[in-house]
Amino acid sequence: MSDRVKIEIRGLHVSYGNHVVLKDVSLDIHEGEILAIIGPAGAGKTTLLNCINRMSDMIPGMKVDGSIRIDGREVRDFRDPSELRRRIGVVFPLPVGLPMSIFDNVAFAPRMGGMRDRKKLADLVERCLRQAALFDEVKDRLDDLGTRLSGGQQQRLTIARALSLEPEILCLDEFSIAVDPVTTMKIEEVIKELKQQMTIILVTNLVLQARRLGDRTALFLGGHLVEVGPTETIFSRQTADVRTFQYVQGLFG
Amino acid sequence: MTPALPFCTTAVTRSSRRREGVVRGLLGIVTALLIIPLISILALLVKHGASALTLDFLLTSPAAGMTAGGIFPAIVGTLWLVGVSLAVAAPIGVLAAIYLNEYAGDNWGTRIVNLAIVNLAGVPSIVHALFGVGAFVLFLRLGTSILSASLTLAIMTLPVIIASTKEALAAVPMSFRQACWALGASRWQTIRHVVLPNSVQGILTGVILQVSRAAGETAPVMFTGAAFYLPFLPQSVNDQCMALSMHLFTLSTQVPGVPEPLPYATALVLLGLVMSVNVTSIVVRSYLRSRRKW
Amino acid sequence: MEKDREHADGAHGLGRSRAALAAERLIEVVIRICGFSAIFFVFSIFLFVLLSGSDFIVHRLNVREFLFSTEWVPTSLSNKRYGTLALTVGTFSVTGLAMLIAVPFGLGAAIFVSEFTGGKTKEALKITIELLAAIPSVVWGFIGLVIMNPLIIELFDAPIGLNVLNGGILLGLMSVPIIVSIGEDAIKAVPDSYREASLAMGANRWQTVVHVLLPAARSGLLAAVLLGVGRAIGETIAVLMATGHAVQIPHSPLDSVRTLTATIASELGETSRGSDHYQALFTIGILLFALTFIVNLSADLMVRGFRGEQR
Numbered sequence: 088m089s090d091r092v093k094i095e096i097r098g099l100h101v102s103y104g105n106h107v108v109l110k111d112v113s114l115d116i117h118e119g120e121i122l123a124i125i126g127p128a129g130a131g132k133t134t135l136l137n138c139i140n141r142m143s144d145m146i147p148g149m150k151v152d153g154s155i156r157i158d159g160r161e162v163r164d165f166r167d168p169s170e171l172r173r174r175i176g177v178v179f180p181l182p183v184g185l186p187m188s189i190f191d192n193v194a195f196a197p198r199m200g201g202m203r204d205r206k207k208l209a210d211l212v213e214r215c216l217r218q219a220a221l222f223d224e225v226k227d228r229l230d231d232l233g234t235r236l237s238g239g240q241q242q243r244l245t246i247a248r249a250l251s252l253e254p255e256i257l258c259l260d261e262f263s264i265a266v267d268p269v270t271t272m273k274i275e276e277v278i279k280e281l282k283q284q285m286t287i288i289l290v291t292n293l294v295l296q297a298r299r300l301g302d303r304t305a306l307f308l309g310g311h312l313v314e315v316g317p318t319e320t321i322f323s324r325q326t327a328d329v330r331t332f333q334y335v336q337g338l339f340g
Numbered sequence: 341m342t343p344a345l346p347f348c349t350t351a352v353t354r355s356s357r358r359r360e361g362v363v364r365g366l367l368g369i370v371t372a373l374l375i376i377p378l379i380s381i382l383a384l385l386v387k388h389g390a391s392a393l394t395l396d397f398l399l400t401s402p403a404a405g406m407t408a409g410g411i412f413p414a415i416v417g418t419l420w421l422v423g424v425s426l427a428v429a430a431p432i433g434v435l436a437a438i439y440l441n442e443y444a445g446d447n448w449g450t451r452i453v454n455l456a457i458v459n460l461a462g463v464p465s466i467v468h469a470l471f472g473v474g475a476f477v478l479f480l481r482l483g484t485s486i487l488s489a490s491l492t493l494a495i496m497t498l499p500v501i502i503a504s505t506k507e508a509l510a511a512v513p514m515s516f517r518q519a520c521w522a523l524g525a526s527r528w529q530t531i532r533h534v535v536l537p538n539s540v541q542g543i544l545t546g547v548i549l550q551v552s553r554a555a556g557e558t559a560p561v562m563f564t565g566a567a568f569y570l571p572f573l574p575q576s577v578n579d580q581c582m583a584l585s586m587h588l589f590t591l592s593t594q595v596p597g598v599p600e601p602l603p604y605a606t607a608l609v610l611l612g613l614v615m616s617v618n619v620t621s622i623v624v625r626s627y628l629r630s631r632r633k634w
Numbered sequence: 635m636e637k638d639r640e641h642a643d644g645a646h647g648l649g650r651s652r653a654a655l656a657a658e659r660l661i662e663v664v665i666r667i668c669g670f671s672a673i674f675f676v677f678s679i680f681l682f683v684l685l686s687g688s689d690f691i692v693h694r695l696n697v698r699e700f701l702f703s704t705e706w707v708p709t710s711l712s713n714k715r716y717g718t719l720a721l722t723v724g725t726f727s728v729t730g731l732a733m734l735i736a737v738p739f740g741l742g743a744a745i746f747v748s749e750f751t752g753g754k755t756k757e758a759l760k761i762t763i764e765l766l767a768a769i770p771s772v773v774w775g776f777i778g779l780v781i782m783n784p785l786i787i788e789l790f791d792a793p794i795g796l797n798v799l800n801g802g803i804l805l806g807l808m809s810v811p812i813i814v815s816i817g818e819d820a821i822k823a824v825p826d827s828y829r830e831a832s833l834a835m836g837a838n839r840w841q842t843v844v845h846v847l848l849p850a851a852r853s854g855l856l857a858a859v860l861l862g863v864g865r866a867i868g869e870t871i872a873v874l875m876a877t878g879h880a881v882q883i884p885h886s887p888l889d890s891v892r893t894l895t896a897t898i899a900s901e902l903g904e905t906s907r908g909s910d911h912y913q914a915l916f917t918i919g920i921l922l923f924a925l926t927f928i929v930n931l932s933a934d935l936m937v938r939g940f941r942g943e944q945r
Contacts, residue, residue, distance in 0.1 A: 145521055147445050167655070173524030183519045186538055186633035196523040199533070201650055234634040248523060360840040367746035370739055371759060374814075377807055378766050381777055388780075432668050439669025443662070449670075455934060456672040462861075462930035463679060463923065464868030465771075466895045470902075470919040474682035478907075495675050502672070528658045556770025559870045559899055585772045585871075592776050593875060607776050611769065618768045622761055 093118040093256065093286045094139065099153035101134050101143070108134045110310040112153070121278065121287040123301025123318065125294055125334070130307040132290045136258045139288075140175040141168040157256070173200060176249025176285075180261040182241035184233030185248075189216075189225050192233040192244055196251045211251060218281065219247035220273050239270030246277065257281060258288045263296065275300060294335055298322050306331050385611065389604025397605060402569065407598050411606055416573055417486075417581030418613070421561060422554045424490035424577060425497065429550055432494075433501030434543060440502070441509040442531055461499035465559040468496045472564040487577040489565025496560055497550040504549060508542020509535060513634070541628035548621035552614050558585040568594070584610045680923060687916030694910055695917065706881045706897070708911040716914045718921065723883050724798075724891030728873055729866040731802025731887060732809055736862055739806070740813030741855065747814065748821040749843055760818075767811035771872040778804045778876030792888045796878035799887040804872050809862035816861060820854025821847055853936045860933035864926050870895040894918050 094116040101109040109131040116122050124132050137143040141162055143151050155162045157174075165171040173196070185192050193212040194202075202208060212229070216222035221243040225231070233244055242262060249257060259278070263271040278287060278300055291297050297304050298318060305315035306328075314321065314328045326332045396410060403409035444450040472492030482488045512535050520530040566583040568590055574581040588610055591603040684691075695716075703717025747759050782803060783795035790799075824847050832842040848855070878890025879900070892900075898915045905912035 140522065142518070142522060145518075167526075169521075169524045169526050171524075172522060177522040179515075179518070179522075181515065183515045184634075185516055185519060185534060187534075195520070195533075196525070199520075199523070199525045199529050199650075201654075232633055245519070248519070252524065360838045363840045364746075364750055367742050367750060370742035371746045374739060374743055374766065374807075374810060375759075375762050378762060378769075381769070381773075384777075384781060432671055435665050435668035436671055439665045443665065444669060453670060453672055455931070456676045458934045459927055459930050460672055460676050460679075462864045462868065462926045463676075464870060464895055464926055466870040466898045467679065467683060467868075467919045467922050467926075470683050470686070470898065470916055471679040473902075474686040474916070475678060478686075479682070495679075498672065498675070526658060528662060552768050556768075556772065558770070558772045559895075562899070563902060585770055588772050588776060589871060589875070592779055603776065603780075607773050611773055614768050614770055615765060618765055622764070 089118045091118045092116070093157065095154075095156040095159075096135075097154045097156075099135070099138060099151070099155065101131070101138060101152070102150045103146075104148055108310055109138075112310075112312045114305065114312055114315060116286060116288065117303075118286055119282065120302040121282055121289055121300050122315075123297035123304045124288065124290045124307060125292070125297050125304060126307035126313075127334075128292070129309075131310045132307055133260055135307075136177065136260055136288065136290060138162075139256075139258065140172050140177060141165070142172075142177075144168055173252045174254050174256065176246075176252065176254040176257040178242065178245050178249055178257075178259040178262045180264045182238045182245060182265055184236055184241040184244055186232065186234050188230045189233050189236070189244065190229040193247045193251050196248060200252065212247075215247040215250040218250050218277065219243045220277050221247055239266045239273075242266050242270065243274065243277075246274065250281075254285060256286045256288065258290070260290045261292055263291070263293065271296075294337070306334060308334070382611070385604055385608045389601050389606075389608045392599075392601035392605035393608060398609070401571075405595065407595065407602070411584065411587060411609060413570060413573055414582040414584045414587040414606075415609070417566065417570075418555050418584045420486050420574055420577075420581050421490055421493060421565070421583060422551050424486060425493035425554045426547065426551060428491060428494035429498050429501055430547055433498050433546070433550075434505050436498075437502045437505030437509060438531060438536075441506050442527065442535065457499050457502055460495070463496075465496065465557060468492055468560045469563050471495075472560055477564055483578070484563070484567075484580055485565050485578045486574055486581050487565070489561040489581075489583075490577070492560045492564050493554045493557060496557070497553050500549045500553060501543075501546040504546025505539065505543050508539035508545075511542065512538050538633060541625060544628075545621050545625055548617055548624070552617045552621075555617070556585055556610065556614050558583075558589050562586055562589075584613070680920075683916050683919045683923060687913040687920060689908075690910055690913030690917055691920075694913075700917070704881075704883060708901070708914055714910065716917075718894065718897075718918060720881050720883050721892055721894045721897050721918070722921075724877070724881075725867060725893040725895070727798050727884050727887075727891060728801040728805055728877060728893060729863060731798055732805030732866045733859070733863060735803060735806030736809040736813055736866075737859055740810045740858070740862065741817055743810070744814045744817030744821060744855075744858070745843055745848075748818045749839060749847070760815075763811050763814050766807070767815075769808075771808065771869060772875075774804050774808055775872040775875030778872065782876065786888070790888060794878060794888075794890060796876055797888050797890045798877065798884050801873045801877035801891075801893075802887065804876055805866045805869055808869065808872065809865050812865055813858045813862045816858035817851075817855050820851040820858060823854065824850045857933045857936035860929055860936065864929040864933065867929065868895065868922065868926050870899050874899050894922055898922075 092115045096112060096114045099109055099112040112135065124135070126132055137146070138151055139155060139162065143149045162171055185195060187195070190212055193215050194208045197208060197211060213222060216225065221240060224240065233241070236244060262274060275296070278289065281287065289297070289300055301318045303316060304318045304321040306313045306321070308330060314326060314331045316327065320326065321331055322335055324332065398410060398415065399412050400410035401413050402411065440450065440453065444453070469492065472488055476482045476488035476491050477484055516534055517530050520534055561583050565580055566586040567580040570580060570582055584606065588603060588606045591598055591606055699715070699717055702719050703715065704720040705715040705717045706721060707713070707715045747756060751759060778800050782800045786792055786795035786797070786800055828846050828850060829842055832846045837845070873893045874896040877893060877896065879892055880890035881892050882889065884891050898918055901911070902915055905915065
């Protein structure tokens with residue numbers, strides 16, 4: 088984990104209709120770290136992710152002000168948001184298998200980006216499935232429909248898809264909600280491995296998961312960034328803000 | 341949000357149970373009364389027309405001032421009209437549905453488009469015919485031709501394709517699209533590679549419905565391209581043609597001394613064509629439903 | 635040293651070619667155009683029909699006579715009159731009779747299919763209704779001519795079997811499928827929680843339908859009826875063949891009438907292009923357009939209403 092700032096967020100202010108979702112958020116995300124983001128439902132955590140990869144563009148009625156820079160480049164400066172999204176992998180809360188073969192699932196993004204070489208695609212698919220700890224379970228049935236996999240397998244398939252573009256940033260949004268504990272453990276191992284290659288933002292409602300995985304942790308309440316700091320500090324008595332201590336101890340949530 | 345109920349305190353009594361049985365029976369009769377016309381129509385048509393329904397009838401032209409011979413040119417003409425109108429209506433309809441379901445926002449423009457589609461569907465067929473005469477036959481100088489008639493039919497059946505396609509597109513879960521967008525696929529890439537291939541079933545249904553309607557319409561083709569009698573088959577879209585629907589109309593209202601089976605047989609052929617198209621659609625729908633990918 | 639990863643247009647140095655992006659932009663433009671095409675077509679229809687009758691409308695049209703006179707004599711040599719009242723009454727009398735048949739049967743069937751059947755029976759019934767809807771109007775007209783005509787003459791001792799009754803029954807049967815399918819949608823859209831709550835309170839299914847479901851679905855059901863009405867008003871060929879050719883106000887269902895639609899269809903071929911008669915027929919077309927526009931607009935507002943309620 089370096090000190091170089093990968094993502095620089097300044098004054099991010101997001102509203103949806105009359106409802107303000109994120110209030111003046113400023114945050115640095117360091118290269119190569121795992122940043123855990125915790126907070127109750129509705130705190131704006133998912134919205135933050137949506138702004139980073141400009142999925143917010145696809146939500147009608149969402150107004151985004153403020154600046155988000157990745158490697159110094161403002162995300163809104165990308166004329167084609169797809170370009171931006173190819174550098175950021177995302178895992179959603181609910182597992183999704185695209186209605187095509189497992190192979191095509193993982194090969195989808197590179198194909199859309201222009202990759203045609205069959206050998207290259209096959210190598211890439213195997214590599215990503217291995218990284219996502221799914222290859223051994225599906226290696227004999229890569230032609231099966233992705234939608235027929237179990238929830239836990241689909242979630243790992245989503246990770247494999249996300250990895251297929253070799254992103255520099257990986258965002259996981261409450262990935263373990265619909266997934267069994269064994270798969271959750273497997274995925275947590277995967278995340279620890281991936282940390283060496285990319286910056287990871289882990290939004291989670293499981294406070295203990297944040298403690299296990301996060302290098303630093305950020306707490307969001309009602310659209311505000313309350314506190315961000317090294318995970319040990321956040322989980323200790325020396326938190327900068329008393330609400331952090333209260334939330335982490337489960338006094339509210 | 342349950343509404344107020346006026347019978348909360350009474351238990352189900354024997355008489356109310358009997359009333360339910362009676363009512364259920366009545367409703368059943370009502371529904372049956374709808375099936376009876378369908379079956380009787382078919383039966384009567386078959387009874388009176390089967391004798392004329394020979395291969396000769398289907399493959400020869402009318403003769404002796406329409407009082408003898410067959411309906412071959414009418415069948416050919418109908419196929420022309422259906423084919424050309426489908427070729428025009430399908431692309432426009434599918435693309436319009438894609439716009440409405442995948443691109444359009446929730447604003448006034450979209451509401452007006454939807455309103456226009458509902459109204460287009462509700463315009464009387466004779467008004468479509470008037471439009472066809474004014475716009476295609478006269479203004480665009482296409483004359484009375486297959487082209488004029490097909491364009492008129494295409495505009496008339498557009499709402500059918502738009503509605504079925506929209507439904508098919510909407511059935512594809514949003515989560516698929518979001519997963520694709522997050523992977524860097526553009527909207528169109530997602531539509532082309534994920535949404536459209538998985539909407540084929542619904543689109544096919546719409547196409548089949550369009551074919552069925554186009555084959556059966558009389559008024560829109562009467563003045564724009566269909567002719568009472570043509571001595572030869574159409575060679576291009578600039579020719580006129582005969583049509584099954586118009587032929588039935590003509591036989592039963594304009595031609596004296598037609599032997600009884602002829603119009604019945606014509607009606608049978610037209611009905612048979614339309615019904616088989618619809619039955620195909622139903623079969624295709626259930627087949628594709630069983631092969632659903634999610 | 636800073637790590638300098640080469641980021642072209644995406645990872646692996648991948649990028650979509652400029653040609654591919656341009657093609658995509660083009661197709662999105664085409665999609666947008668097709669999206670708005672329906673508006674263009676509706677406008678065009680209105681415009682062309684209006685323009686084709688424009689001379690007549692501007693110079694010869696006496697609105698009061700057109701709408702309220704019963705004398706439609708466009709072919710008279712000395713005194714041409716263009717009163718459409720009899721035709722309008724013809725349209726509405728046939729439509730009215732049709733609705734008298736179609737609404738109870740249609741709604742009854744909609745309730746039956748929606749609430750009292752399931753599984754295979756439901757499938758079979760829905761398919762039957764769909765097939766009923768597919769019957770072309772010229773076939774219905776033919777039925778009216780050869781089957782209903784003699785039947786009516788015999789049953790009612792009528793002088794002629796091509797009349798309001800004939801057309802009304804045909805139109806009724808033709809409108810039933812629309813009412814059943816949209817009505818069934820409306821009833822199906824009522825949340826199951828209503829049904830469960832009602833049954834839990836001891837009501838049986840019929841009571842649930844009458845007191846709970848019908849009121850909840852009423853705007854959707856009204857829309858279904860309105861769409862059926864729109865269909866009936868606009869029907870041309872079937873009524874042309876089955877209602878006779880008398881331009882008169884009917885005094886009983888056994889009288890012959892002529893509808894607005896049938897008038898255009900039967901007379902257009904005999905007019906010379908551009909003549910007053912020709913243009914008067916186009917003007918009737920405008921009248922029809924306006925009528926069906928209003929009916930469909932109301933139905934659409936209702937449907938929008940009932941979908942909004944269910945949210």
